[in-house]
Amino acid sequence: MKKFIASVMFALSASLMVVANTASANEEGVELEHADVDIHNQASLQRGVKYFVNYCMGCHSLNFSRYNRVAKDLGLTDEQVTKNLIFTRDANGDLEKAGSLMKNGISQKDAAEWFGAPPPDLTLVGRSQTDWIYSYLKAFYVDPTRPMGVNNTVFPNVGMPHVLWDLQGQQEKECVKEGEGGHAVEHCELKLVKPGSMTPAEYDQTARDITNFLAYVGEPSKLSRKTYGVFTLLFLGLFAVVAYFLKKEYWKDVH
Numbered sequence: 001m002k003k004f005i006a007s008v009m010f011a012l013s014a015s016l017m018v019v020a021n022t023a024s025a026n027e028e029g030v031e032l033e034h035a036d037v038d039i040h041n042q043a044s045l046q047r048g049v050k051y052f053v054n055y056c057m058g059c060h061s062l063n064f065s066r067y068n069r070v071a072k073d074l075g076l077t078d079e080q081v082t083k084n085l086i087f088t089r090d091a092n093g094d095l096e097k098a099g100s101l102m103k104n105g106i107s108q109k110d111a112a113e114w115f116g117a118p119p120p121d122l123t124l125v126g127r128s129q130t131d132w133i134y135s136y137l138k139a140f141y142v143d144p145t146r147p148m149g150v151n152n153t154v155f156p157n158v159g160m161p162h163v164l165w166d167l168q169g170q171q172e173k174e175c176v177k178e179g180e181g182g183h184a185v186e187h188c189e190l191k192l193v194k195p196g197s198m199t200p201a202e203y204d205q206t207a208r209d210i211t212n213f214l215a216y217v218g219e220p221s222k223l224s225r226k227t228y229g230v231f232t233l234l235f236l237g238l239f240a241v242v243a244y245f246l247k248k249e250y251w252k253d254v255h
Ligand code: HEC
Pocket: 051, 052, 055, 056, 057, 058, 059, 060, 111, 115, 116, 117, 118, 119, 120, 122, 125, 133, 136, 137, 157, 158, 159, 160, 161, 163, 164, 210
């Protein structure tokens, strides 16, 4: 029996190790970079939402998120929201209200026709895939064979254009073969061939801010969960004191 338990434990830990090892590379075998997001960094979230509504919401919705909730969590005023965040219009052609859901600008059907694939809703992608999103935003490169003129090492043959190219500039993929014949392995790297308006470090920060915002949007309650935890423990502590004195009161005549 002991042996059986030991082998089960061994199999479990071995499979966990496999999971841990593959977590840093995606299905294409591309190494993902660490996004290092911090949803408690409010300045980063504020920059992230600004980039998101300007560069992403034309195509992608956040259908489970409302403008005013985001504004409250990120410390933005009502005026900042209506002036800087809301660009999409409702069915009557009026700008969306602060309490509206964060819908996208184009219809799924049109988008699917134009890009070969519908842009998915992004409310939940940031829950688990932050490294993937961050790496993806950095992995576009020029590829004239693709309809949008770009390809992506993290998401090969992606339908999405490189919407941040004016910030990042243009990258090209350069590959060198190492070894000979059947053993040759190709190493590819992305090189910045035409700079954008940002330095590479600034662009990394922008990609991180957008990823951070998506991480927050995927689970807004994360922001307040820790505070609840502290209050819960304080309450339990206080309650223990009360219970102690109550016990003393009940038992005082028994002894
Ligand atoms: C012009 C339209 C358009 C814009 C603007 C756009 N995207 Fe996309 N995006 C797409 C399309 C189309 C896909 C689906 C690609 C496919 O399946 O080939 C996609 C896919 C994605 C995915 C993969 C989602 C998944 O679960 O597979 C992520 C993440 C993403 N986009 C993030 C962004 C971010 C962040 C921005 C803003 C910086 C942005 N997109 C701007 C069209 C767009």
